[in-house]
Amino acid sequence: MLQKKVCVLGAFGVGKTSLVRRYVQSIFSDAYLTTVGVKVDKKTLTVGTEPVTLVLWDVAGEDDVNAIRMTYVRGAAGYFLVVDGTRAETLEVARRIQERVTKEIGPIPFMLLLNKADLQENWELPTQSIEALERAGWAIFRTSAKTGDSVEEAFQELAKRMVA
Amino acid sequence: MLDLPARISEWLLLLVKSQRAVAHLLVDGEQMLVKAGGDLEHYGLTDLRPRQGACEQLPFLEGLLPLPESPFLLRSMGMPSGRVADVHFFDEDDATWVVLLDVTSEHDDAQKIQQKAYDMTLLSQREARLIAKLEAAHQALTLAHHELAASREALQLTHNRLQDELRDAERYVRAILPAPIAEPFAVDWLFVPSTELGGDSFGYHWIDPEHFALYLLDVCGHGVGAALLSVAAINTLRSSALLHTDFRQPDEVLAALNLAYQMEQHNDLYFTIWYGVYHRPTGRLRYASAGHPPPILVSGPSRARGDAYPLQAKGPPVGMLPIARYRCEERVLYSPARLFLFSDGVYEIHRPDGSMLEESAFEEVLTRAVPGGKSELEELLHFARAAHGSEVLEDDFSIVKMTI
Numbered sequence: 001m002l003q004k005k006v007c008v009l010g011a012f013g014v015g016k017t018s019l020v021r022r023y024v025q026s027i028f029s030d031a032y033l034t035t036v037g038v039k040v041d042k043k044t045l046t047v048g049t050e051p052v053t054l055v056l057w058d059v060a061g062e063d064d065v066n067a068i069r070m071t072y073v074r075g076a077a078g079y080f081l082v083v084d085g086t087r088a089e090t091l092e093v094a095r096r097i098q099e100r101v102t103k104e105i106g107p108i109p110f111m112l113l114l115n116k117a118d119l120q121e122n123w124e125l126p127t128q129s130i131e132a133l134e135r136a137g138w139a140i141f142r143t144s145a146k147t148g149d150s151v152e153e154a155f156q157e158l159a160k161r162m163v164a
Numbered sequence: 165m166l167d168l169p170a171r172i173s174e175w176l177l178l179l180v181k182s183q184r185a186v187a188h189l190l191v192d193g194e195q196m197l198v199k200a201g202g203d204l205e206h207y208g209l210t211d212l213r214p215r216q217g218a219c220e221q222l223p224f225l226e227g228l229l230p231l232p233e234s235p236f237l238l239r240s241m242g243m244p245s246g247r248v249a250d251v252h253f254f255d256e257d258d259a260t261w262v263v264l265l266d267v268t269s270e271h272d273d274a275q276k277i278q279q280k281a282y283d284m285t286l287l288s289q290r291e292a293r294l295i296a297k298l299e300a301a302h303q304a305l306t307l308a309h310h311e312l313a314a315s316r317e318a319l320q321l322t323h324n325r326l327q328d329e330l331r332d333a334e335r336y337v338r339a340i341l342p343a344p345i346a347e348p349f350a351v352d353w354l355f356v357p358s359t360e361l362g363g364d365s366f367g368y369h370w371i372d373p374e375h376f377a378l379y380l381l382d383v384c385g386h387g388v389g390a391a392l393l394s395v396a397a398i399n400t401l402r403s404s405a406l407l408h409t410d411f412r413q414p415d416e417v418l419a420a421l422n423l424a425y426q427m428e429q430h431n432d433l434y435f436t437i438w439y440g441v442y443h444r445p446t447g448r449l450r451y452a453s454a455g456h457p458p459p460i461l462v463s464g465p466s467r468a469r470g471d472a473y474p475l476q477a478k479g480p481p482v483g484m485l486p487i488a489r490y491r492c493e494e495r496v497l498y499s500p501a502r503l504f505l506f507s508d509g510v511y512e513i514h515r516p517d518g519s520m521l522e523e524s525a526f527e528e529v530l531t532r533a534v535p536g537g538k539s540e541l542e543e544l545l546h547f548a549r550a551a552h553g554s555e556v557l558e559d560d561f562s563i564v565k566m567t568i
Contacts, residue, residue, distance in 0.1 A: 001220075003219060003220065003223070003226050004226075005226045005227040012282050012285075013282055013286055032282075032283075033275075033279065034275060034278050034279045034282050036240050036248075036271050036274050036275045036278055037239055037240020037241055037242065037248060037271060038238070038240065038241050038242065039241075039242035040223055040224045040241065040242065042223050053223075055223040055224070055226045055227075057224075060240075063281075063282070063285070069239070071236070071237070071238060072238065074227065074228060074232055075226060075227020075228045075229075076227060077227065087289060089289070124293070
């Protein structure tokens with residue numbers, strides 16, 4: 001069976017662990033528990049007719065002191081960049097991570113997840129920045145780990161791009 | 165290697181093994197699991213099958229082999245059992261050794277510290293966002309305040325201009341009022357407009373050497389519109405500008421006025437008027453009323469209490485009906501007597517408790533003896549203000565006194 005490593009990256013507190021839990025276990029908790037190091041999970045889905053197992057690396061978030069270790073990203077076939085829609089600064093972190101991954105790992109498929117869509121009335125992401133990323137070819141999904149909105153679709157789409 | 169005796173090195177190894185739950189795996193160049201040993205159960209790595217694919221059995225190896233460098237370390241990896249391990253990789257010949265050392269305790273400590281730090285950071289970020297929002301709201305409020313102040317200033321200027329215009333209009337209304345006369349009989353008046361410009365006006369003049377016309381009108385409502393109509397109507401009377409009308413006949417005058425000032429052509433305004441003609445040689449007063457309060461004739465000299473006679477006459481207000489008939493009444497005036505002609509603002513006075521002043525109280529004041537040297541009309545105004553409880557009356561205060 002085809003098996004692909006997928007990293008979930010982004011600033012701390014953007015909802016990476018919640019997205020993985022929503023996708024793998026279909027559960028959500030409002031309590032925030034920071035991730036230290038990495039947690040590995042897997043889920044099998046079908047792309048076309050072919051079953052594909054995604055090995056999901058939920059990597060500790062980046063902060064002002066600790067950058068994401070590229071050793072965690074080695075061997076990844078694709079990755080998610082997760083942004084908290086209510087914190088504009090997390091978009092800049094995602095942009096920095098993308099540059100580093102491209103430089104050190106290579107141009108592998110990735111997707112930008114604008115998370116916390118359930119709090120859209122509190123979003124602070126500049127529309128022009130998002131439009132600029134879309135024009136640059138970034139695939140963008142507006143997700144909510146809380147409601148599950150667009151989560152399944154985002155993983156399915158990345159799997160499709162990795163297999164293609 | 166450590167420069168220690170073998171016994172101590174072995175002791176150290178046993179110590180690490182017991183404290184770190186050492187487990188190991190060997191994966192060959194084909195990424196097949198060769199062997200596994202140590203405390204694998206501690207990490208939840210059970211049912212491992214040698215000579216089977218390593219990555220299928222140990223998903224965290226996916227994509228890592230062959231190693232990019234050796235030795236290679238993955239820190240703090242959550243394992244299936246819930247324990248956390250540092251995962252060390254070593255290349256050896258054509259195979260890779262994977263050694264797991266338990267770091268759960270260090271992980272938990274680090275997680276507690278990091279959690280606090282992140283909670284604090286999130287709080288301070290939220291605080292910064294709130295402060296930014298507050299500052300933006302404050303700026304918007306300040307801007308709105310400035311705009312409001314500018315609007316208020318413009319409004320004040322407009323208000324002042326309107327007030328000036330109202331004062332000009334009031335001056336004009338006052339300017340067309342006739343001067344008091346003393347001979348051959350006395351006619352005096354008092355006119356105190358309300359705060360808004362009112363619709364009261366009056367006049368008197370000799371029609372011919374024997375006939376003296378006397379009139380007072382009150383346009384419904386207040387404001388410039390009412391004042392304009394009152395001035396127009398008074399000018400019509402003063403200049404005898406009604407065609408085919410004998411101004412010595414009060415009923416004819418009111419009927420002609422009614423035709424000339426229909427409310428449809430005058431901004432829906434109508435007015436009440438009392439019009440009288442005094443024939444001096446005979447002392448006969450002929451009069452008609454268009455819905456106006458009856459004047460009061462007080463017999464006797466002003467220094468003594470007199471008797472009051474309201475001069476009633478019936479007729480609809482001017483402008484309300486296209487065809488209206490007015491009846492002429494008549495009374496002979498015997499000297500000494502005073503005739504008081506007024507608008508409803510003189511006696512329709514609200515007391516501070518909301519009740520209305522009785523007409524009988526007003527009549528009582530009119531018939532009261534006036535002490536020498538005092539102005540009877542000023543006394544009336546004083547009485548009205550005292551009853552109202554304020555120097556500012558609700559309506560125009562207009563009264564004309566004819567003394568014979």
